[in-house]
Amino acid sequence: MERVIVTAVIDERERETDARASLAELKSLVTTAGGTVMATATQNRPAPDVSTYVGKGKAEEIQTLVEEWEADVVVVNGELSPRQGQSLTARTTARVIDRTQLILDIFADRARTKEGRIQVELAQLTYLLPRLRGQGESLSRLGAGIGTRGPGETKLETDRRHIRGRMDELKKDLRRIRKHRSTIREQKDRLNQPQFTLVGYTNSGKTTLLNALTNEDALAEDLLFATLDPLTRGLRLPSGLSARVSDTVGFIRGLPTTLIAAFRATLEEVTDADILIHVIDATSPEAESEKQTVLQLLNELGAGEIPVITVMNKAETLDEGTVPIVNVDRPWLYVSAKEHHHIGDLHRVMEDELSKQMAFYAIHIPASNGRLLHTIRQTTLVQSETFDEEKEMYKLEGYAFEGHPQVERLKKEGQEP
CATH class of the missing domain: 3.30.1370 (Ribosomal Protein S8; Chain: A, domain 1)
Known part of the structure; x- marks a missing residue:
């Protein structure tokens, strides 16, 4: 397990609770990637330094922490420009990666289907292409550790034209997959099967809820991005109606735009839904901001007008006095996907909402x-x-x-x- 130093520039205008939540999330991402956070270095300033992200003094402090903890990786809680990445890398003996690269790394490790692997590689190449200059030293270390999964040294050491050619190939493959998925969807539409799609912040319990709704046993882990590839299961509602329920990749604040673009084919599961089931971790102190992140991304995907059922999940751990206040429109209900509490109530709400479209x-x-x-x-x-x-x-x-x-x-x- 690799030793990691996390660092962040905190905007002086940012709320302290938001800053803490973002940093805690970064540490969870590091854990998901297989690392151990040894120390944290933060700096309050109006904006990141255009050259080194953190100030030069803070960069020296980071290198001191790297030496003290014998750290392998420095992870920055933001997206580094090519210049910032090169400058910060030159000032430390550890690998330097940013939040975007860390998320892409997790996706590369978790993609199982051909479609998922193609989309991850395309997103990584899109991210890395403008950062090729000065990458020689870091590329020589690819293949062993956090931030190194994916395309690999041989692809990235070739010229830009070759990389762009590889990206064109990946886009063609995705178009073929997209056409195939469209054909499958048309066949399913002819069967008059309604489509429900689970959406929500990462680790909110979507896959556990999928299992509870369908009596299946899809892998559900207590990790960020436990589900990456789309997963669809059949469901028989109380009336006897046969429906489909799809699980999707969890959303996260600051989800890289390259990733949203590359995964658009997968995220069509969201836009094709008759009804979205928005799963919220009711125990999260950041439930309201996480809800807003999901709603914003749904709007970006063109899914903002699809009817939504809001599910406040993980209710088995709640006391009345600790229930977070989350502003949501009806219909909404509390459930425990883990304990299968109120799943029957959710089935009935799903039928009620469907009937409004029929x-x-x-x-x-x-x-x-x-x-x-x-x-x-x-x-x-x-x-x-x-x-x-x-x-x-x-x-x-x-x-x-x-x-x-x-x-x-x-x-x-x-x-x-």
């Missing part, structure tokens, strides 16, 4: 047509079902998406009462 129907189905009856039960929200023994017909009332093929056909055949 049209009411009342239809009759002959008892002899069991296949059609099964289809209606699985693809619509059946609210009531009665059997007329004299006519040997089932009467169903409920809600279906506009244009539902079987419901529309029954209406045209005059079987609507």
Whole structure:
């Protein structure tokens, strides 16, 4: 496990609680990446130094800490310009990386699918391309430690034209994947399966909630960015309606713009949703600011108008006096994904919100047509079902998406009462 010194420039106008939360988050990111924070060096100033990020005196202090703790890496809580990165690297014997590179490093370690690996490499190359000048010494150390996972030495030591060519190849691969995903989505749409997508701040419990909703066992870890690749599971709601629920990568304040751009194909799971389930860690003292970060990123992705159910998760650890105040619109509810508390309530809220996007129907189905009856039960929200023994017909009332093929056909055949 590598020894890490974390450092930050704190804006004098920044709230102390915000600064502490951001620094604590950086330390969690270091832990997720496999490092141990040995010491912290902060500096209050109006803005980072344009040359060295921190002042020259603070840079000397950082090097003293590196020697004292025999540190391997210095992690900066911000994004370094190429000039700042080169200057700070020249003043310390440890590797110097910034918050963006650390997040990209975690993503590189956690990407499992071909799509995820392509997106991570593209994001890393986009980040590193303007920083190639003066990278010779640091590149010679790639391949061993935090901030070194991903493209590797051989790719980055080639000229810029070769790197841009590699980026073009990756973009083409992503376009092919995007087209394939679009085809799959169209096929699913024809099945009239509603799409729910879990969104939220990293480590808010989205994957644990996915497991609770679907009775599955996807890997859920108490680490930042435990889920990177998109994960979709089937779900049967109380009415019998078959739906899909997708897990997504957790959001975080200061999520690199290169990462948002590269992962846009994956994040289409968000924009394609009928309803978003916004999972908030109800025990987090920063729940309100984390909520705002998620809402801001949803707006950037073009998903700001999609209906949202807000879930205050981890309620099993809450006392009445410690419940944080989070301003959210209805519908919202407290749940414990870990203990499966109030999951049934959430299922019912999901149905209620879906019905607002559907049209009411009342239809009759002959008892002899069991296949059609099964289809209606699985693809619509059946609210009531009665059997007329004299006519040997089932009467169903409920809600279906506009244009539902079987419901529309029954209406045209005059079987609507």
